[in-house]
Amino acid sequence: MVEETSLQRTECPVARTLEAIGDRWSLMIIRDAFDGIRRFSEFQKSLGVARNILATRLKTLVEVGVFVVQPASDGSAYKEYVLTEKGREVFPVVISLRQWGERFLFQPGEVRSVLLDNASGQPLMPLEVRSSSGEKLEPAQCHRVRCVDGGPLVAD
Known part of the structure; x- marks a missing residue:
């Protein structure tokens, strides 16, 4: 059996993002939150996911700061999962996945x-990757470097 390793310490932002929110249930929970769902029972009804899986994913999303748990806005004894700024910043990711799926995973009609x-x-207009000067970029027009806080690493 292959042992899964944590990606929490990798230098790759994509790997760390997938570790935090990259499974299908987490992304579907976040998608539903963008549609106004806030309560455990509403997520479960919308997604049809098992309670234990939903509880685990919500716990993780709270731990990584995508949601905060707050008392229900209607004053009831329920708790609500509210997107944080970090959670709201996932919106373009969800839109990008949606647009890719619209383009490639549906048949005409x-x-x-x-x-x-x-x-x-x-x-919505299709999302595009743009350069700092506004030009549309393709993968071959970009490259990675190691950095700290957005600036390239400088040798000692």
Whole structure:
């Protein structure tokens, strides 16, 4: 049996992100939170996920700071899972996954949901990776470097 290793100490931001929020249930919970779901029972009803899996994922999402648990806004004894700033910053990631799926995983004429801009009622523009000068970038036009706090590492 292959032993899973933690990616929490890797230098790769993609690996650390996947460690924190990269499983399907976590991303679906976050997606539902963007749609206004806040209570355990509402997440369970929406997702159809087993209670133990949902509880584990919500606990992890609270631990990594995506959600905070607060008393219910209606004054009841329930608790609510509220997205933090860190959690709200996952929005472009979810939109990117959605747009990729819309483009590549549906056949013509197949029913699917579409996300609309509340102000215009129109579908969102496709997300694109842009350079600091605004040019659209493809993978071959980018490269990685090791850094600390956004600046490249300098040799001693």
